[in-house]
Amino acid sequence: MTRVVPVAGGITAPAGFRATGVHCGIKAKGLDLAVIVPDAPAAAAAVFTVNRAQAAPVQVSRDHLQRTGGRTAAVVVNSGCANACTGEDGVRVAREIAAHAARHAGCRPDEVFVASTGVIGVALDGGRVAAGLDAAFATLDAPGGQDLAAQAIMTTDPFPKAHAARVETAGGACTIGGMAKGSGMIEPRMATMLAFLTTDARIAPALLQRALREAVDVTFNAITVDGECSTNDCALVLAGGASGVTIEAPAYAAFVEGLRTVCERLALDIVRGGEGATKLVTVRVTGAATADEARTAARAIANSLLCKTAIHGADPNWGRFIAVAGRAGVAFALDRATMAVGPTVLFSHGRPHDERAPEAAARLREKEIEVTVDLGAGGAGEATVWTCDLSADYVRINADYRT
């Protein structure tokens, strides 16, 4: 019998990790530098942004994981500056930061994972980060470090994001923890999503990479605030092994389920904290020819300005959802399609049910909403994507004149 139980805490909920956050002066005030240090070099796996304008820390960390074959002894994350679009200088600074952290951690520079979030196109001050690392490594044993770390990676996120879960397997229990920062891009030009996961399970890097990919595909890769993809996005998982539980084929599914649970909670927090967001929206697409087509249609709906504004205004405007499904470029049969808000069906088999509009409007005024569109294509393809509504605040936040 395996099961997954949510537990309190974040990246140090699993045994064998220390973390903290400090202020090093990249931001004018507030914590801006986090470190995560496993007791011994940990198995590591990561997924990175597919944006071709990759930030310097993405280039450096990808290279480091390749060189070590998936082993990390320290993680350094700064906020306030993305170190993106900074050319050769940016790469040099990222490497210097890794070298400095390696001296503290007693490891090789390529065993350090670096990540940055914040303003694009501004040089990162390596001296300030180095001084901050000195302070951080000196205070790693102080209590509350995981909370400081979760705060230190925020840019203008409205709240810190940390979750953990215990995975119970036949061979014993292990724990998975995580923290993330999201899409509170209130300060323009923020380079956005970062997620850091830890576990005290023992698992080979290649299997850890596969588990991370599986979990990320249906969680972080299934959310959208505004359809943008940043230059700095990455998700990293470290497996230390302190629980003594080894993840191989028998317990693999339970481990992925645990990883998925933590990732999903972090991902939904990112949507809840989306710019101008007032509602969390689950978009479910069914009846697609394939799961890929279902996801394509779900993404089209989740990114549609007309659907997002209708939800913001609690307008049970099924025509917009059907029209977007029709233009999504996937198999779609209007005379068999269905649109529902929660259990309230507004359109089915080519016929409107506008008499149910008041009931649907009441559901749309809630804080968490599920919208289902069946494409009527006769297949078993299904997908879920999470998004938020689009408010006038989103525009105000992003149109603010910066210079």
Added chain:
Amino acid sequence: MTRVVPVAGGITAPAGFRATGVHCGIKAKGLDLAVIVPDAPAAAAAVFTVNRAQAAPVQVSRDHLQRTGGRTAAVVVNSGCANACTGEDGVRVAREIAAHAARHAGCRPDEVFVASTGVIGVALDGGRVAAGLDAAFATLDAPGGQDLAAQAIMTTDPFPKAHAARVETAGGACTIGGMAKGSGMIEPRMATMLAFLTTDARIAPALLQRALREAVDVTFNAITVDGECSTNDCALVLAGGASGVTIEAPAYAAFVEGLRTVCERLALDIVRGGEGATKLVTVRVTGAATADEARTAARAIANSLLCKTAIHGADPNWGRFIAVAGRAGVAFALDRATMAVGPTVLFSHGRPHDERAPEAAARLREKEIEVTVDLGAGGAGEATVWTCDLSADYVRINADYRT
């Protein structure tokens, strides 16, 4: 020597067409029914929405053009009701309207082209349209009919859209006229873009179709207000031949250029009248591997909420444009990429030029803006897409509670 000269007027600027608009009661007030009648059945070509939720008039008119091999004797357009998502009944009503118009025009029902725009999912009242047709055909000879027609196809467009151009060829001059309605989707669930073009040139339907496709690809298909594609979109061109000018290979290029000129002016009017729009934005992408990749990147920028809000706020935020180019899924080289507002280069060859931000901000405060992104991919691929900014008014307009 051939040349294209913009001239006054709209769909009756070419010789051999009559048109008018009347109020038939689909809308509570205002004109809501337009007819266009060539003096004799005209060569016809059309392009339709690729949305799979195709409105009834789209299904019927596509079928009619196929049956006649591209010949139309009357065009009937109503606003206020899209006759979309209305099932079998909607198709029956569209056919009845065509039959009624055919009796007035003395033609076959399949020589009638029908189009609708307005609310989705509401039944179209065929009786009101029939009564309106009786009135319209009785007043076809009254002056000012083309203006009434351009008004009658509006839903909540802020202004009517009509343009014309004279094409001078070695074989004589012909004229092309047009009217369009656009994306003033202030009333939710509007099914949107319609364009009607007329010419007194003589041209075979197959060549007319090719010319229309060429002109539409770089005009109507190169604009975006909010990335949506409606259930009712169509563009129709009728060629009556009254000018005596025959368009064959020698004059074809000039004819396409004339058609492109009229279509571009109508298309830009649609963007200017976009929901909540305060600025017309020309997005030019250069240095792409192919023209297709250039267009993909230009569309991604034109639909990016972060780029559109930056323009709205006159924020010279080059990082957003570079980040969107990087995620557009096309060849992109950060260290050779360039971003400029008008002639003001803000980022080139991997380096920011933030000292020019105030100059760029001043340009962004103008009503018409050109943004250029060079992808640095080393190819000759270029594309232009037009869009508008995204304002808080867009959200207010579309979040208005409907029921």
